[in-house]
Amino acid sequence: MTSSVDVSITYKPGDAVSYHGGLAADWERRYEKRSFQARLAVLEGCLRGRALAGTQWLDAGCGTGTLTRVLASKGCCVTGLDAAPQMIEMAQGQAREHPQREQMRFEVAGQEAAGTIARLPNAAASLDGILCSSVLEYVPDTEQLLQEFSRVLKPGGVLLISVPNSQSFVRRAQVMVHSLGRRVGRQWLPFIEYSRNEYSAKEFDAMLSGKGLRTEKVIAFGSPLPQWLQRQRFGGSLLMFAAVRN
Numbered sequence: 001m002t003s004s005v006d007v008s009i010t011y012k013p014g015d016a017v018s019y020h021g022g023l024a025a026d027w028e029r030r031y032e033k034r035s036f037q038a039r040l041a042v043l044e045g046c047l048r049g050r051a052l053a054g055t056q057w058l059d060a061g062c063g064t065g066t067l068t069r070v071l072a073s074k075g076c077c078v079t080g081l082d083a084a085p086q087m088i089e090m091a092q093g094q095a096r097e098h099p100q101r102e103q104m105r106f107e108v109a110g111q112e113a114a115g116t117i118a119r120l121p122n123a124a125a126s127l128d129g130i131l132c133s134s135v136l137e138y139v140p141d142t143e144q145l146l147q148e149f150s151r152v153l154k155p156g157g158v159l160l161i162s163v164p165n166s167q168s169f170v171r172r173a174q175v176m177v178h179s180l181g182r183r184v185g186r187q188w189l190p191f192i193e194y195s196r197n198e199y200s201a202k203e204f205d206a207m208l209s210g211k212g213l214r215t216e217k218v219i220a221f222g223s224p225l226p227q228w229l230q231r232q233r234f235g236g237s238l239l240m241f242a243a244v245r246n
Contacts, residue, residue: 016138016194020063021084027064028094038221038230039133039162043067046160046217046242052076055128058152060117061135065091065106071131072100081117083109118145122152129153132161134238137195143207150211153245159213162222162240164198170223170237171198201239208243217242 030036053075059068062080064087071078082088091106098104109117118141130149136142149159165171174189181188199207205215220236221227230236 017083019190019194020138021086024064024084024086024090027087027090028066031066034224035222038227039067040070042162042219042221042240043070043131043133043160045219046240047071047074050158052129056126057129057131058120058122058127060120060130060132060149062091062106063087065094065104067131067133068104068106069095069098069100071129072098072103075103076129077103078105080104080106081109081120082106083117118148120148120152124151125154125157127152127154127157129158129160132159134162136161137164137197139197142197146207146211146213150213150245153213155245157245159208159243159245160240161243162238163204164195165200165220165222165233165237165239166198166203167200167234168220168223168237169234170225174237199239201233204239204241208241212246213243214246215241215243 031040047070052071055076057071057076057078059065059071059078059080062068062082065080068078068080068091080088080091082091085108088106088108095101095104095106117135118139130153132145132149136145139145149161153159174192178189178192201218201220205218208215217240219231219240220233220238221230221240222236222238223230225235
């Protein structure tokens, strides 16, 4: 079941892509912020203890490749895919001098996918892992995307995917602040305008299960709150799921 954020607007294909493309030049600096540092910490926690050397990964919605580079530094061979050409251009530039540059390649998502990553060129059961960080909230067809991830993962392959937490009071506050800004003619938290999908942990676990993906771990994170409070299901504005292909 998908819950929609009510911000009283009409969504059009490509809006979120254009919005994020306009942020590409400043995207790397966002990882200096506490909220984005939390993404790195959660990814590290989900990767810890996994045999990664030589594995084939997809970073779906890679942005400027910050997390792609983390995967490559752990021995993964990674394709970074993003619908915004500006993000891919920045990612390629960042990777050029990276010690593991030969383990990374970056591509713009095909136009046939209407600006999404919901149709992948990968063969069935060809990937050991997929990372999809803060992307699902922006796509028009989440069920199709999850089905595609399931299709291309090998049995036992891992999906690391983060989604907005519908039970988080931080998320609710973000939506209210954005709505208030619209009423007074201000663009407060503009990403909320494109962030249409949010889930409880139970809802999203059921979605994954329906696609042949078994949840191993769920981590709440992603707010300016102290970490112990972020980790509570009502605290963190995001949920990271680590799931395995059955």
